Amino acid sequence: MTTIEINEGNDTSVSLPSFSGSSIELKNITKRFGHVVANDEVSLKVEAGTIHGVVGENGAGKSTLMNILFGLYKPDGGSIYLDGNIVDVTSPEKSISLGIGMVHQHFMLVPTFTVLENVMLGNEGSFSLKNGEKTALQRLQKLSSTYGLNVDFHSLISDLPVGMQQRVEILKALNRGAKILILDEPTGVLTPQETIGLFEILNSLKNKGVTIILITHKLKEIMSTTEAVSVMRGGKVVANLKTNNTSPEELAEKMVGRKVLLSIEKKEPKIGNKALTVKNLNHLSKDGVDVLKNVSFSISEGEILGVAGVAGNGQSELLDILSGIEQLQRGEIEINQTRLLPGEKWDPKKVREMGMAHVPEDRQKRGLILPFYNYENSILGYQRKESYSSGFLLDKNKILKLFTETAEQFDLRPRNPNIASNKLSGGNQQKLVLAREIQSQPKILLIGQPTRGVDIGAIERIYEDLLRLKDAGTAILLVSVELDEIMSLSDRIIVMNQGKIVGETMGSNATEIDLGKMMSGLDRTN
Amino acid sequence: MIEGNFLPRWVSIGLIPLINLLLAFLVSGIVIFFIGENxxxxxxxxxxxxxYYPGSIGYTLYYTTNFIFAGLAVALAFHAKLFNIGGEGQAYVGGLGVGLVCLALDQSINSFLVTILAVFGSGIFGAFWGVIPGYLQAKRGSHIVITTIMFNFIAASLMVYLLVNVIIEPGQMSPETRDFSEGVGLVQVHKLANYFGISMAVSPFNISFFIALIVSFGFWILVWRTRFGYEVRSLGHSETAAKYAGIDVSRTIVLVMAISGGLAGLVAINELLGVHNKLLLGFTAGYGFTGIAVALMGRNHPVGIFLSSLLFGALYQGGTELDFEFSSITREMVLLIQGLIILFSGALAYMMNPIVEKIYFNYFKGPKNA
Incomplete structure (x- = not known):
């Protein structure tokens, strides 16, 4: 038990919370949204000073449950016990005062503020910032030395790498006196090295008595860091398990409700002719940053080339240029023996006509128009194709017929063409986009983050579709920040760091450690 | 993903607008009460x-016609997420198109043909006045709201100049052209009825109204059934997705503004070909601006726009009567009521949603265990 007291100039004295460890118990929590029961009599118990995992597919009710715990939603039934006492969490303010802190998946930081300013935000102390800054700084120094959370308090958030920003989020919660820390998908944006760093921090927090609830879909992380795990499916907790007594296979099966293949079988590629060649691609972003530097590679028919790298190292720009969304500035692209040089007209329409399809990284902003009906989205990008229209009118019957066939073939759920695509789960949205692009029978497929926010069950399906397409002779460029995905799908892997290709390896002999080293770059300190 | 509390369609697009409307009338009623009237x-x-009064429906439908054209103009631009505030100016310049065609040709060729050409003239001139801001937005990034407002002023100045100095009928003081020759124009419905032996009260209600209905249907086809409409709606919902889909964003913006301007321009056929039979100063009288409220209330759908146009038409016509009947109520009362309607059904459109939701789910549906 540690209590750290700091006396400031004012008449109040602030103290860091004493971490005797808090246990939290949820009993019969029920939450409805209209007709949908998001949480159905959910009960789970988190022991004090442990790391407790919560896993489940999208829509299983994890986020709803955590939002109830954090006071963002009011439950329709059930109760919350903190250290055995019933508590009423009516708002985030209340929850913070009870010692519950949350690190959201998307950081809630002001990029133009310094670390110190961000931590103080909402907790300034007094009218003048001066005293508050002094106190906050002292507390931060205590916190960071106690838990090994080293950050430069005076650098701007926008200058910090993602892993550091996440530390700031954790510091923010601790500074508010969090005894229970909820982390929502914390490793989605981190490199393997940063992930290791995060789990070191979490372990040290745990050893100091902080209770941690870890929401994730990565079973490996659950297995390596948690003491206990709760599995949610369809709004219910279907299992409360001790991590030691379970396996990833069992967890996956409980999450999905059926047996799931965690590893996929990949056939030897039947390499054909060169389909796409990129030579000395250079690109200057609108802000004048060199986002691509001398990028050269080629992909052959029947081959999957994986592009590994931490998000923001030029992969998105590479996809944008190849798909025609951005203009080619320097270098050349050769598609099926057609050479393209800078200055030539280059747009997504032409790209599609040349037999190149694109499943964009951000399906919600790019790949789909969310308020559109499913059948409308099933022709996005192909709306001018003759087979979809009669005269200048769109032929709704033809589109519907095709949609029904595709939905069947790709197992889209629900298969209703007349519901808006924003009502689909992430996995089904992705299936819709993928189905549309595969439907165009591309010679080359560009695909970015194929399984971001997609459920395990659907991931399996998407991988199968990609491999089938490859076996049929399509050249696939796969960009992903998920190393597991890159390694299990790719025949060849290139690694990007700061706009350059820093390494290349065959898919069969790639290891996570090697790729991780290349991804972090030689000139990068971590 | 969790489905939220969704009200059924008939509540969200039927009941709630009706409640908003009633609220606007309630507040108007309170104001009238304080003025000292019942x-x-x-x-x-x-x-x-x-x-009810003889001819009143005719007047109501005549105003309705203007609002349909103006409302459709605003709605089309809305579908591409463009805020066309220039309906007033586009209608005004559309009037110039009507005037020029009629003045140039009505002495030499068949008056039926002149009328047809004049209708197209209104659309083309209106389109021209919409294309310039559209082009500036698409190619130069000048914000459409600013440019269309400016173009209203430019249109007003241009028309004053032309009507005072160039196309004014010689030998008179008032800034208007000579009458178009007999036979040019869109026939008024009461005359048509008389021709078939049915007696009908005199009103400016003319066949532009039916043109407006046909155009409304065309609008529906264009927006929801054509490739172009698909691209327009894609652009309106997400420009990044539109680019991804290979849609030429600039071209689409320019085209949308052309059609939007053309629709606004058609206000002129109701006013000039249907009623005044000449080009005169200020004939648009704010219809273009009211079109914004009409489109907003009508949720950018032709059926909604028809209904809200009818409401605004009835307000205009009924308001005139109010002015006659009560000494203490002036015509401006209509503006007040209009303002309240816009306030309640536009700016505060979602104010009643939480209350209605609560009542609906607690008393009618009850939470279901689905």
Whole structure:
């Protein structure tokens, strides 16, 4: 038990919370949204000073449950016990005062503020910032030395790498006196090295008595860091398990409700002719940053080339240029023996006509128009194709017929063409986009983050579709920040760091450690 | 993903707008009460004035016609997420198109043909006035709201100049052209009825109204059934997705503004070909601006726009009657009521949603265990 007291100039004295460890118990929590029961009599118990995992597919009710715990939603039934006492969490303010802190998946930081300013935000102390800054700084120094959370308090958030920003989020919660820390998908944006760093921090927090609830879909992380795990499916907790007594296979099966293949079988590629060649691609972003530097590679028919790298190292720009969304500035692209040089007209329409399809990284902003009906989205990008229209009118019957066939073939759920695509789960949205692009029978497929926010069950399906397409002779460029995905799908892997290709390896002999080293770059300190 | 509390369609697009409308009338009634008149009697007078007195329906539908054209113009631009505030100027310049065609040709060729050409003239001139801001937005990034407002002023100045100095009928003081020759124009419905032996009260209600209905249907086809409409709606919902889909964003913006301007321009056929039979100063009288409220209330759908146009038409006509009947109520009262309607059904459109949701789910549906 540690209590750290700091006396400031004012008449109040602030103290860091004493971490005797808090246990939290949820009993019969029920939450409805209209007709949908998001949480159905959910009960789970988190022991004090442990790391407790919560896993489940999208829509299983994890986020709803955590939002109830954090006071963002009011439950329709059930109760919350903190250290055995019933508590009423009516708002985030209340929850913070009870010692519950949350690190959201998307950081809630002001990029133009310094670390110190961000931590103080909402907790300034007094009218003048001066005293508050002094106190906050002292507390931060205590916190960071106690838990090994080293950050430069005076650098701007926008200058910090993602892993550091996440530390700031954790510091923010601790500074508010969090005894229970909820982390929502914390490793989605981190490199393997940063992930290791995060789990070191979490372990040290745990050893100091902080209770941690870890929401994730990565079973490996659950297995390596948690003491206990709760599995949610369809709004219910279907299992409360001790991590030691379970396996990833069992967890996956409980999450999905059926047996799931965690590893996929990949056939030897039947390499054909060169389909796409990129030579000395250079690109200057609108802000004048060199986002691509001398990028050269080629992909052959029947081959999957994986592009590994931490998000923001030029992969998105590479996809944008190849798909025609951005203009080619320097270098050349050769598609099926057609050479393209800078200055030539280059747009997504032409790209599609040349037999190149694109499943964009951000399906919600790019790949789909969310308020559109499913059948409308099933022709996005192909709306001018003759087979979809009669005269200048769109032929709704033809589109519907095709949609029904595709939905069947790709197992889209629900298969209703007349519901808006924003009502689909992430996995089904992705299936819709993928189905549309595969439907165009591309010679080359560009695909970015194929399984971001997609459920395990659907991931399996998407991988199968990609491999089938490859076996049929399509050249696939796969960009992903998920190393597991890159390694299990790719025949060849290139690694990007700061706009350059820093390494290349065959898919069969790639290891996570090697790729991780290349991804972090030689000139990068971590 | 969790489905939220969704009200059924008939509540969200039927009941809630109706409640908003009633609220606007309630507040109007309170104002009328404080002026010292009986609100119920005032409403009765308005309703009678809009639908009951001889010729009143004709007047109501005549105003409705203007609002349909202006509303469709705003709605089309809205579908591409463009805020076309320039309907007023586009309608005005559309009038110039009508005027020029009629003045140039009505002495030499068949008057039926002149009328047809004049209708197209209004659309083309209106389109021209919409294309310039559209082009500036698409190619130069000048914000459409600013440019269309400016173009209203430019249109007003241009028309004053032309009507005072160039196309004014020689030898008179008032800034208007000579009458178009006999036979040019869109026939008024009461004359048509008389021709078939049915007696009907005199009103400016003319066949532009039916043109407006046909155009409304065309609007529906264009937006929801054509490739172009698909691209327009894609652009309106997400520009990044539109680019991804290979849609030429600039071209689409320019085209949308052309059609939007053309629709606004058609206000001129109702006013000039249907009623005045000449080009005159200020004939648009704010219809273009009211079109924004009409489109907003009508949720950018032709059926909604028809209904809200009818409402605004009835308000205009009924308001005139209010002015006649009560010494203490002036015509400006209509502006007040209009303002309240726009306030409640536009700016505060979602104010009643939480209350209605609560009542609906607690008393009618009850939470279901689905």
């Amino acid at each position: 609100p119920l009697q005032a409403i009765l007078v308005m309703i009678k004035g809009a639908f």
